[in-house]
Amino acid sequence: DAKTTQPNSMESNEEEPVHLPCNHSTISGTDYIHWYRQLPSQGPEYVIHGLTSNVNNRMASLAIAEDRKSSTLILHRATLRDAAVYYCILRDNAGNMLTFGGGTRLMVKP
Amino acid sequence: GAGVSQSPSNKVTEKGKDVELRCDPISGHTALYWYRQRLGQGLEFLIYFQGNSAPDKSGLPSDRFSAERTGESVSTLTIQRTQQEDSAVYLCASSLWGGSNEKLFFGSGTQLSVL
Numbered sequence: 001d002a003k004t005t006q007p008n009s010m011e012s013n014e015e016e017p018v019h020l021p022c023n024h025s026t027i028s029g030t031d032y033i034h035w036y037r038q039l040p041s042q043g044p045e046y047v048i049h050g051l052t053s054n055v056n057n058r059m060a061s062l063a064i065a066e067d068r069k070s071s072t073l074i075l076h077r078a079t080l081r082d083a084a085v086y087y088c089i090l091r092d093n094a095g096n097m098l099t100f101g102g103g104t105r106l107m108v109k110p
Numbered sequence: 111g112a113g114v115s116q117s118p119s120n121k122v123t124e125k126g127k128d129v130e131l132r133c134d135p136i137s138g139h140t141a142l143y144w145y146r147q148r149l150g151q152g153l154e155f156l157i158y159f160q161g162n163s164a165p166d167k168s169g170l171p172s173d174r175f176s177a178e179r180t181g182e183s184v185s186t187l188t189i190q191r192t193q194q195e196d197s198a199v200y201l202c203a204s205s206l207w208g209g210s211n212e213k214l215f216f217g218s219g220t221q222l223s224v225l
Contacts, residue, residue, distance in 0.1 A: 032210045043114075043201050043216030044153070051211070087152065091210040100145075100153035 004088045009105040012078045020073040020104050022088030027068050032091045035062065035073045037084040038103070044087065047073065083108045112136070114217035116202050122223045123192055131187045131220045133202030139215075140182050141208030145201040146171075147219070153201065159185065160208040192224045 005023040012018040024033065032051050036044040048055055048062045050071075055062040061074040075082055087103040115134040123129050135142050144156040155169040159179045170176070174192075179185040189196055199221050203214040 030210070034213075036214075041218075043203070043218050044214075045216065046213035049211065049213065102152045 004090060004101055006086075006088055006101065006104045008102060009107065011107045011109060012075075014080060014108055014110050015077050018075040018078045018082070018106065018108075020075075020086050020088075020106065021070065022072070023070045024088070024090055025069045027090055028092070030092065033062070033064060033068075033071050034089045034091050035060070036087045036089065036100070037082075038087070039081075039084045044100070047086070049091075078106075078108045080108050080110060082106060114202055114204050114215050116200075116217035116220050118220060119218065120221045120223075122225065124225055125194060126191055128188065128190045129192055129222065131189075131200050131222070133185045133187070133204075133217060135183070135185070135202070135204030136215055138182075139204035139206055141205045141212075142179060142185050143203040143205075143214065144177055144185070144187050145203070147199045147201060149198070156187070156200075158208075189222075192222075194224050197222055197224045 032049050034049040035047040037047050038044040048057055048060050050062045050064055054064060063072045083106055085103040085105050087100045089100055114136055117132045121129055140161045142159045145153040146156055147153050157170055157177045158166040174190045177185060177187045199219040201216055201219040203216045205212045205214050
């Protein structure tokens with residue numbers, strides 16, 4: 001299974017942009033890159049996903065490298081409510097989403 | 111409509127007892143997933159249901175774990191003869207049809223504590 005690698009934790013100041021990296025060097029051509037986040041004591045929530053092109057939505061932007069071996073989730077202005085664990089996951093054609101991994105714990109300082 | 115609903119939200123049981131965890135997916139969602147999350151760790155896939163297809167049970171950690179789904183609605187995850195290592199949050203998610211470009215909607219989970 002294609003796996004992802006993320007830093008264990010990152011810190012950001014409130015109101016500043018945050019770039020959360022994810023490496024997925026064994027990604028296959030049909031794998032979608034998904035990002036979810038999990039706030040304390042809650043289930044994960046969807047953030048964004050993409051295949052090849054960069055994506056934007058109201059929550060974040062997703063920048064995908066040209067070779068697709070890495071991607072970056074961009075929060076344009078971090079708020080205290082963005083403090084969470086962010087998971088980068090590859091989703092294959094079978095539709096099964098397998099292990100999420102440890103994710104990146106984002107801490108936002110006021 | 112309502113999101114994914116899981117019950118109970120908390121369950122405390124004694125070692126050796128059986129437990130049943132329930133998941134009500136979003137209405138109309140044909141794909142349903144169960145995950146386990148141990149304290150401080152990421153999510154571990156357990157089982158996946160999609161419509162009338164045979165479920166993907168590849169993530170179930172032992173034969174003490176089983177899950178059923180009635181049509182395209184409620185699912186129950188059963189753990190027999192619980193062990194302390196089974197203590198975790200059990201999360202359920204659903205999506206419309208299970209495509210790789212779909213988003214999953216998660217419930218708030220069931221916190222299982224085995225004493």
